[in-house]
Amino acid sequence: MSFEWAAEYALFKxxxxxxxxxxxxxxxxxxxxxEPSNKLTRREQEVASLVTHGxxxxxxxxxxxxxxxxxxxxxxxxxxxxxxxSRAQIAGWAGEHQSLTLDPD
Numbered sequence: 742m743s744f745e746w747a748a749e750y751a752l753f754k755x756x757x758x759x760x761x762x763x764x765x766x767x768x769x770x771x772x773x774x775x776e777p778s779n780k781l782t783r784r785e786q787e788v789a790s791l792v793t794h795g796x797x798x799x800x801x802x803x804x805x806x807x808x809x810x811x812x813x814x815x816x817x818x819x820x821x822x823x824x825x826x827s828r829a830q831i832a833g834w835a836g837e838h839q840s841l842t843l844d845p846d
Contacts, residue, residue, distance in 0.1 A: 784805075785818060788816060789835050792819075792831050798812040801816075
């Protein structure tokens with residue numbers, strides 16, 4: 742188990758103590774129509790863009806002036822909403838949705 746995965750798992754467990762499975766094993770959130778919700782909030786889009794550029798949670802927190810824990814929570818929610826398992830998959834998803842691949846500078 743990688744350190745990054747363990748950290749995301751721990752953050753997820755704190756956020757929802759009644760969950761049994763880690764975020765990698767949970768199903769994506771669904772909209773009322775039963776389709777997976779691919780809609781990210783504006784802040785989640787910003788975080789996804791920074792993750793796509795290879796930033797760590799600490800670097801994301803510095804760039805957005807939020808706590809490192811909040812950055813980790815955003816990453817965990819993005820993973821859950823999109824039904825993904827890793828930061829690399831966030832980058833792949835963002836590549837398919839060009840609006841997130843803008844330069845963060």
